[in-house]
Amino acid sequence: MPVEVLPAEDCRYDLVSLGEVMLRLDPGEGRVRTARSFRAWEGGGEYNVARGLRRCFGMRTALVSAFADNEVGRLLEDLILTGGVDASLVKWLPYDGIGRTVRNGLNFTERGFGVRGAVGVSDRGHTAAGQLRPEDVDWEHLFGTLGVRWFHTGGIYAALSDTTPDVIEAAMAAARRHGTIISYDLNYRPSLWKAIGGKARAQEVNRRLARYVDVMIGNEEDFTASLGFEVPGTAEDLSDLAAENFEKMIGQVVQEYDNFKVVATTLRTVRSATVNDWGAVAWSRDGFAHATHRPGLEILDRVGGGDSFASGLIFGLLTTGDLGRAVEYGAAHGALAMTTPGDTSMATRAEVEALMAGAGARVQR
Numbered sequence: 001m002p003v004e005v006l007p008a009e010d011c012r013y014d015l016v017s018l019g020e021v022m023l024r025l026d027p028g029e030g031r032v033r034t035a036r037s038f039r040a041w042e043g044g045g046e047y048n049v050a051r052g053l054r055r056c057f058g059m060r061t062a063l064v065s066a067f068a069d070n071e072v073g074r075l076l077e078d079l080i081l082t083g084g085v086d087a088s089l090v091k092w093l094p095y096d097g098i099g100r101t102v103r104n105g106l107n108f109t110e111r112g113f114g115v116r117g118a119v120g121v122s123d124r125g126h127t128a129a130g131q132l133r134p135e136d137v138d139w140e141h142l143f144g145t146l147g148v149r150w151f152h153t154g155g156i157y158a159a160l161s162d163t164t165p166d167v168i169e170a171a172m173a174a175a176r177r178h179g180t181i182i183s184y185d186l187n188y189r190p191s192l193w194k195a196i197g198g199k200a201r202a203q204e205v206n207r208r209l210a211r212y213v214d215v216m217i218g219n220e221e222d223f224t225a226s227l228g229f230e231v232p233g234t235a236e237d238l239s240d241l242a243a244e245n246f247e248k249m250i251g252q253v254v255q256e257y258d259n260f261k262v263v264a265t266t267l268r269t270v271r272s273a274t275v276n277d278w279g280a281v282a283w284s285r286d287g288f289a290h291a292t293h294r295p296g297l298e299i300l301d302r303v304g305g306g307d308s309f310a311s312g313l314i315f316g317l318l319t320t321g322d323l324g325r326a327v328e329y330g331a332a333h334g335a336l337a338m339t340t341p342g343d344t345s346m347a348t349r350a351e352v353e354a355l356m357a358g359a360g361a362r363v364q365r
């Protein structure tokens with residue numbers, strides 16, 4: 001059993017995520033620069049995990065975040081509630097009328113096709129989520145009275161503003177006091193860190209927060225850029241070598257962070273905007289577990305594939321306690337999530353389990 005989780009009957013929530021949710025504006029098959037209409041979705045690295053656990057796996061999840069109280073914020077709330085995630089812990093900040101001091105984040109994202117890569121343009125300065133303060137949330141009430149089995153956050157929220165690392169630390173300290181498992185997806189985003197001190201700041205913040213983490217998720221780039229580990233001979237492609245590099249790096253990582261109980265990563269090689277080689281590997285003190293390698297995986301929309309990997313992994317750890325099953329749940333859920341549009345998954349648990357069992361894509365009727 002890699003992680004010991006609190007009993008479900010003692011907790012209101014199976015998982016609570018802390019992070020920003022943006023309105024994703026999606027030009028469909030076209031391009032942002034020539035779009036005349038956009039489809040609206042919600043998305044956010046940390047939130048997507050709560051959404052996947054709720055919608056695909058039927059777990060009880062909630063979001064801690066903040067929105068500016070205007071029509072865009074209420075649209076985000078509507079999308080979140082449609083996804084089944086409890087939004088009662090969201091803080092609403094009064095809107096100033098024009099967004100000078102507080103606003104909601106927008107994320108224009110096109111999917112790419114073939115040789116044309118996906119493009120994301122986020123518009124998220126001065127957002128409400130970035131202005132959350134540690135004292136804005138009653139962490140003791142959440143973790144101590146309501147009860148939470150699993151807390152998830154990550155490096156996107158940590159990079160959002162000067163104050164979000166302190167919010168995360170307050171949440172993690174309370175989660176730890178009450179026996180809640182803590183996961184963190186490093187999700188290194190140079191464009192976000194650039195605004196607040198670059199890689200040096202990223203490493204200072206992530207190293208501090210990593211001390212609280214039980215389940216660390218990140219790829220080689222995340223571990224090098226966010227935590228400062230050196231990985232010799234980083235491989236470009238998904239091959240035994242890439243998994244081997246991860247395995248080599250783990251030695252250093254868990255020597256420095258002996259609090260990590262599980263470390264997991266997807267292994268992906270981008271062949272084109274619409275084709276990835278796809279796999280995953282996870283470590284616990286009992287050894288390594290590898291997910292089924294899926295070369296040439298076809299993709300409709302790659303955004304959020306890593307988050308769906310995380311939610312499948314967490315579901316597997318929560319329900320089976322078996323690292324091998326958990327990494328298979330993660331890889332299968334991530335693969336299915338990338339076959340549909342939007343940042344979040346539209347897969348069902350039955351589809352995930354059928355894929356894990358080797359099912360093909362024949363029509364079902």
Ligand SMILES: O=C(O)C(=O)C[C@H](O)[C@H](O)CO
Nearest residue numbers: 043044045156303304307343
């Ligand atoms: O949260 C962000 O920064 C996003 O870009 C939204 C996406 O849903 C997320 O990154 C996917 O991992």
